[in-house]
Amino acid sequence: MSATATPLRPLRRPPRAAAESSLFLGHGRLPRVLVGIALVVLTIVWLLPFVWAIATSLQSAQDAASPGLSPIKGALTTGAYEQILERGNITRWALNSFLIAGLVTLITVAVSTLAAYGFSRGTFRGRRVLLAVTVASILVPPQLLIVPLFKQMLLFHLVDTYAAVVLPQVVAPMMVFILKRFFDAIPRELEDAARIDGASEFRVFLSIVLPLSRPIVSAVAIFVFIGAWNNFLWPFIVTNDADLMTLPVGLATVKDVYGIEYAQSMASALLAALPLIVVYLFFQRRIVNSVATTGLGGS
Amino acid sequence: MTTTAPPGAEAVTGPAAGRPHGLGRKGLSGIRAAKGPGLVFVLPFMLVFALFLVWPIVHGLWLSFTDSSLALRATTFVGFDNYAEAFGDADVWTSLGNTVVFTAISSIPLVLIALAMALLVHSGLAGQWVWRLAFFAPYLLPVTVVTSIWMWLYQPDLGLANQFLDTLGIGPVGWLSDESVAKWAIAALTVWWTVGFNFLLYLAALQSLPQTYYEAAALDGAGAWRRLWSITLPQLRRTTALVAMLQVLASLKVFDQIYILTKGGPNGTTRPVLEYVYDVGFTGYRLGYASAVSYLFFAFIVVVSLLQLRLFRQEG
Numbered sequence: 001m002s003a004t005a006t007p008l009r010p011l012r013r014p015p016r017a018a019a020e021s022s023l024f025l026g027h028g029r030l031p032r033v034l035v036g037i038a039l040v041v042l043t044i045v046w047l048l049p050f051v052w053a054i055a056t057s058l059q060s061a062q063d064a065a066s067p068g069l070s071p072i073k074g075a076l077t078t079g080a081y082e083q084i085l086e087r088g089n090i091t092r093w094a095l096n097s098f099l100i101a102g103l104v105t106l107i108t109v110a111v112s113t114l115a116a117y118g119f120s121r122g123t124f125r126g127r128r129v130l131l132a133v134t135v136a137s138i139l140v141p142p143q144l145l146i147v148p149l150f151k152q153m154l155l156f157h158l159v160d161t162y163a164a165v166v167l168p169q170v171v172a173p174m175m176v177f178i179l180k181r182f183f184d185a186i187p188r189e190l191e192d193a194a195r196i197d198g199a200s201e202f203r204v205f206l207s208i209v210l211p212l213s214r215p216i217v218s219a220v221a222i223f224v225f226i227g228a229w230n231n232f233l234w235p236f237i238v239t240n241d242a243d244l245m246t247l248p249v250g251l252a253t254v255k256d257v258y259g260i261e262y263a264q265s266m267a268s269a270l271l272a273a274l275p276l277i278v279v280y281l282f283f284q285r286r287i288v289n290s291v292a293t294t295g296l297g298g299s
Numbered sequence: 300m301t302t303t304a305p306p307g308a309e310a311v312t313g314p315a316a317g318r319p320h321g322l323g324r325k326g327l328s329g330i331r332a333a334k335g336p337g338l339v340f341v342l343p344f345m346l347v348f349a350l351f352l353v354w355p356i357v358h359g360l361w362l363s364f365t366d367s368s369l370a371l372r373a374t375t376f377v378g379f380d381n382y383a384e385a386f387g388d389a390d391v392w393t394s395l396g397n398t399v400v401f402t403a404i405s406s407i408p409l410v411l412i413a414l415a416m417a418l419l420v421h422s423g424l425a426g427q428w429v430w431r432l433a434f435f436a437p438y439l440l441p442v443t444v445v446t447s448i449w450m451w452l453y454q455p456d457l458g459l460a461n462q463f464l465d466t467l468g469i470g471p472v473g474w475l476s477d478e479s480v481a482k483w484a485i486a487a488l489t490v491w492w493t494v495g496f497n498f499l500l501y502l503a504a505l506q507s508l509p510q511t512y513y514e515a516a517a518l519d520g521a522g523a524w525r526r527l528w529s530i531t532l533p534q535l536r537r538t539t540a541l542v543a544m545l546q547v548l549a550s551l552k553v554f555d556q557i558y559i560l561t562k563g564g565p566n567g568t569t570r571p572v573l574e575y576v577y578d579v580g581f582t583g584y585r586l587g588y589a590s591a592v593s594y595l596f597f598a599f600i601v602v603v604s605l606l607q608l609r610l611f612r613q614e615g
Contacts, residue, residue, distance in 0.1 A: 031523040035422045042416060043433040046491065050436070052459050053448045069462045111344045118340030130341060137352055139604070141552050143573050144597050147580050147590050148359035149351065151367075168351040176344060201336045230441040232555045237581065248441035252559055262451050269447035276439040280432070288431060288499060 057081070057266035064263040080267035090268055092243060093250035094275065097229055100165050100246055104228035107170040109221050113213075116179035117205055121191070131180075134173045146237060153238055164238045165246070169228055175220050182216040183209065219290030222283065229276060247272045363590035370584050381591030391592060393567060394575040395599070397482070401557075401571060402550040405486040409546050410539065412490060413497030418531070420498075421505040431502075435495035442492075442555040449488045450475075450560065475561050478568045485557055485569060492556070493549070497542050504538040505531070540611040547607065551600055572596045 055071030056064050063074030084090055118124075119131045149168050150159075158164040186209065194204050210217065229247075236249045245253065251272055280287060363381055367374045385391050420430045437445065452459045453474035461471045474484040512530045521529070554573040557563065563570025563578070570578075572592070580589030 032422075032424070035419055036424055038415075039419045039424060039426075039430055042419070043430060046433045046437070048459075049448050049452060049491065052452065056451065065457060067457055067462065069459075069466055071459075111347060114340045115344030118336045118338070122336045122338070122340065124338040124341075126338075127341075130345060134344075134348065137348070139601065140352070140356065141548075141597065141600060143552055143554065143576070144359065144593050145352065145355040147576070147586050147593065148355035148362060150581075151362070151586065152351075152355060152358065167347065171344075171347050171352045173348070173352075201340070205336065205340070226439065230439075232442045248443045251441070251443035251447065262454070262457070265447050266451060269444045273440050273444045277436060280436065280439055284428065284431070288435075288502070 053266045053270060056262055057270055059263050061261050061263050064261075064266075080261075080263040081271070084264055084268050084271065089242070089250060090247070090271055093245050093247045094272070096244060097246040097248075098275075100162065100235070101225050101228040103162075103166050104169045105221050105225045107166070108172050108175065108224045109217060111170060112172055112175045112220065113179055113210065113217060114205070116176045117183055117209055119176070119180045120183035121188070135177055137173045138177065143233065146233065149234075150237055158238075160239055160241045160244060162244065165235050165244070168234060169231065172224060175224065179213070179216060179220060182213060186212055215289075218286060222287055222290055225279075226276065359590045360594065362587050363594050365587045366585075367587040367590075368584045369581070369586055374587070377587070381588045382595065384588065385592050385595055388592075390567070390575055391572070391595075394563075394570050394572045395596075397567075397569060398551060398553065398571040398573075401482060401486060401553055401569075402547055404483065405489045405550045405553075406543065406546045408486075408490045409494055409497055409550075410543050413494050413542065414501055414535070414539070416494070416498045417501030417505055418527070420502060434498050437492045438495035440492065443559060445488065445492045446556055446559045449491075453484060476565050478565050481561055481565060481569050485560060488560075489550075489553070489556060497546060500542050501535070501538060504535060508534055544604070544607050544611065548600065548604060551603065 052071050057080055058076045058078065059072070059074055060077050060079055066073050115134075119127060119134075145168070153159050153164045156164075158167075190208050190212075191204050194208055195201075199207070231246075232248045232252075235246045236252065239245050239249060242250070242253065251268060364376060364378060365374045366377050366381075416430075416434050420427065420434075455461060455471055455473060455476070458474075460474060464470070464472060472480060475481050508531070512534075513526060516526050516530060552573060553571050554577070557569050557571055558574050558577070561569050563574050573596070576589045576593045576596070579592065580586050583589075
């Protein structure tokens with residue numbers, strides 16, 4: 001598909017400053033200084049909203065609402081965070097988000113790896129047709145499904161349940177396609193050897209294919225998790241009960257109630273941002289590489 | 300986990316390969332043909348696929364030919380009435396125009412800035428993880444976090460944007476309330492939020508470029524600009540085609556941030572097609588009509604993707 005879609009090859013580490021940098025930039029000093037300045041300026045612009053939000057969240061409500069260009073206008077206080085945590089909604093929504101994103105990831109990865117392996121190695125009838133339909137469905141924008149899916153949930157009496165939030169999110173034809181491409185590149189000899197030794201098909205899958213596919217499976221899992229954690233439209237439409245809401249949906253509902261209290265608004269936004277930022281810091285290399293490994297990554 | 304595969308594999312390959320009689324080449328391929336994962340492996344996926352993707356698509360298509368409503372009453376078949384109505388509906392055309400404008404003013408910077416960021420980071424200056432974190436972190440934020448932060452930045456009296464203009468002696472701007480400004484303000488927020496993903500795609504492409512050209516250029520004494528224009532950018536053309544295509548498709552489907560920030564206002568000037576579908580279907584209860592509009596929009600997206608494919612194929 002492109003230079004980025006080479007599934008098996010592990011990515012090289014980021015360039016070592018000395019060797020590749022001089023190949024890329026030449027030996028002059030000026031290009032290096034200009035690149036440095038541009039990077040610093042862009043980084044400041046990109047971090048500024050975070051810095052401003054953090055500063056505001058550490059102010060009292062009155063200080064946050066006083067004018068001035070300096071983000072810190074009065075004494076620092078964690079009052080906004082305490083008030084939000086006391087109210088308890090946000091911890092409830094965070095738990096819901098973890099539960100829902102976790103379930104979506106678990107089911108999607110299980111169902112998609114099995115299917116991808118079946119498509120990659122299977123010889124059963126109808127395999128080609130089913131695969132073609134799956135690949136074609138990648139083009140369908142998920143928003144097209146919102147209205148009929150909602151009717152379907154009404155029909156199943158599932159509106160305002162975890163099942164309604166989770167189940168429609170586990171269909172990931174793109175992920176099946178990415179995994180299948182990876183399985184196709186694994187040599188068959190290992191599996192055939194195990195088969196001759198009498199291992200069942202499921203056993204072959206679990207103890208040979210999956211361990212060999214850890215990088216791609218974790219890449220898929222990370223992107224499914226990020227997608228599910230951040231998904232807004234579907235959970236927003238299918239949940240009205242505040243106890244079932246995910247973080248993004250819950251935050252949208254409180255916005256109207258105390259949107260004027262910017263210290264609290266920023267504190268809750270930052271609390272909601274924290275989990276994935278922490279995940280990123282832990283898995284930085286893996287996330288960066290997985291964009292390359294999967295070729296496309298997210299939904 | 301990883302260590303189990305190679306030794307186990309050796310153990311099973313050993314006897315099979317060393318077996319002098321019994322299974323010859325023919326026998327081995329015979330077993331291969333007979334076995335292999337069956338339909339069972341594909342079934343769980345096919346089940347959820349049929350239930351939550353195929354059914355809604357078919358059902359939605361049916362709905363678009365009815366006057367189905369969220370209100371409880373009998374549904375009747377209306378043929379192509381919804382489609383005919385959609386073509387004459389000024390709101391459909393306005394929201395389609397808004398969507399196209401948003402796609403243009405967001406996609407172009409989303410591709411160009413991502414490319415610039417990747418080129419700068421790939422130059423190999425120290426502090427790699429800082430640059431990557433700064434550019435990619437916003438992509439990890441849920442939409443409501445992004446809108447909360449930017450609503451505060453765009454706040455008319457106290458927000459950073461207007462406070463900054465104030466120190467320059469420029470009067471306050473209604474970032475989200477001024478008809479001529481709101482779409483730019485939303486595009487800026489979208490660029491900040493999602494540029495990180497394109498940035499990573501470009502970075503991965505840059506890291507897989509062969510070194511040989513650069514080595515040759517170094518021998519020839521080509522300067523940094525020359526390398527950029529004659530080596531790097533030409534080799535990134537396929538990646539740019541991919542990034543641009545994905546970006547246009549993503550931008551066409553915009554809904555979340557606009558719905559939360561402006562509800563399509565001021566005066567419907569930022570309302571995208573998908574918000575019109577939502578308004579008609581869930582606020583106006585007309586599910587049948589909403590389905591018809593979304594199927595027309597789907598057809599539009601398919602046409603746009605086919606045009607893009609042709610365009611890029613000619614380029615390549």
